[in-house]
Amino acid sequence: MERVRTRFAPSPTGYLHIGGLRTALYGYLYAKNHGGDFILRIEDTDTARYVDGSVQIIYDTLRDSGIMYDEGPDVGGAYGPYIQSERKEIYKKYAEKLVELGGAYYCFCTPERVASLKDEEGNVRYDKHCLHLSKEEIEENIKNGVPYVIRQNVPLEGTGTYHDLVYGDISVDYKDIEDGILLKTDGMPTYNFANVIDDHLMGITHVIRGTEYLSSTPKYNLMYDAFGWERPVYIHLPPIMKDAQHKLSKRNGDASYEDFVKKGFVKESIINYIALLGWSPKSNVEKMSLTELKEHFSLDGISKSPSIFDETKMKWLSGEYIKEMTFEQFKEHALPFLKNTKEYGKYDEDKLLALVKSRVQIFSEIPEKLDFLEEFGAFDVNLFVNEKQKASVELAKTLLPQIKTVLENVNEWQNSVLFDVLVKLSAEAGVKKQALLWIARIAITAKEATAGGATEIAELIGKEETLRRIDFSMGLLK
Ligand code: GLU
Secondary structure, eight states: OOOOEEEEEESSSOOOOOOHHHHHHHHHHHHHHHTTTTEEOOOOGGGGGGTTHHHHHHHHHHHHTTTOOBBBBTTTTTOOOOOOOGHHHHHHHHHHHHHHTSSEEEEEHHHHHHHOBEEETSOOOOOOHHHHHOOHHHHHHHHHHHHOEEEEESSSSSEEEEEEEETTEEEEEGGGGGGEEEOOOOOOOOHHHHHHHHHOOOOOOEEEEEEGTTTHHHHHHHHHHHHHHOOOEEEEOEEEESOOOOOOOGTTTTOOHHHHHHHHHHHHHHHHHHSSSSSHHHHHOOOOOOOHHHOOOOOBBBOOOOOOOHHHHHHHHHHHHHHHHHHHHHHHHHHHTTTTTTTTTGSHHHHHHHHHTTTTTTTTGGGHHHHGGSSSOOOOGGGGTTTTTBBBBHHHHHHHHHHHHHHOOOOOHHHHHHHHHHHHHHHTTSSSSSHHHHHHHHHHOOOOOOOSOHHHHHHHHHHHHHHHHHHHHHHHHH
């Protein structure tokens, strides 16, 4: 079998959106699943849409997420250059060849003439005027420096049909395709031309891209056929939606890979989740590392229907990855987020992290889980009320002085010791241990919900601070 070669061909227009990353991922997974090559090609021929710095974002995102390409602008390869603006000579040569083959023609019409070709609906469609110029007229014009474009010569009749691996047989009538521009006046190719030339010259066997290209593919096939080149296998991917009506798009403020990393999602979970947007594994196992994805990915799992991006599900996956991390791995990733926690510097880093590890799904949740570390102050004493645990303000009034006394006598200030002491006290006082622990926790945190119970938190903030907080809470109850 021919060696599989896939490519990711982004335009450097500012960011790498989630849909683009999924296209890259599927191309990578398919190639790796087949022991083939994955190529990165930068499609920068639309200079008007070029955004500085975006090529770097593409390199960084792919590397960071583990989607490593075998060939590309910054890694080289035998089929370069891999940046389209550096391939102008190549396109010129092939455009001229296509003209010779009858698949394209020179067009010297002025933009004004083209604009005047409006139909009743106001759509401009080129009328093949220049197709009929004689060889001499063309040579004369070129000699005189008349600006020209090269247009595709699309048949007026007939139908272009091809098979897409996801969407099945696709047919488009040629009368619905216009003689689009292949080479612009400045010598730059359009996407419509460059993608064909490059995919062929770079030996791409499988073209994986978004459905927006599904209906223009017949015009690319006309060119493959005119050149006598083998058409690639086509795999068009369903759109990713934000909800039933709207496509996910960074332009509408939807987050990109980078944004999700900044928000504290585990990187592996982002890639894992993106893999599931439009593809389902044969097994029911959804949590898969990149290595597992490479092993299990197959084209028949790709669905035709749009998938909805569900951040809650991605968060869940991220939490699963956190659970599996060793403490050291967790610490490495969590530390920058811990540093956003107020007052964290006063406490033992490892203890804080141990407290939150099982309680966060994404790293950015760390500060809110530790909000009780912040300056402790006046709170509503009704927080002591917990009907289910049978805790009340009255009970708090009675128990807090006793809690304070037993804690004062603890020398080994450790969660387990503190826990035993308080449980013993609850038995002596004849109250439910949950009620006592509730009251103790409210008294030292002033928060209804906290990461960790009373004694874990007491260990963390230390004896002095614990007793200070209990005193303060007793004061509130007077
Ligand atoms: N440059 C095109 C885009 O960013 C690539 C489409 C393709 O993969 O052929 O949409």
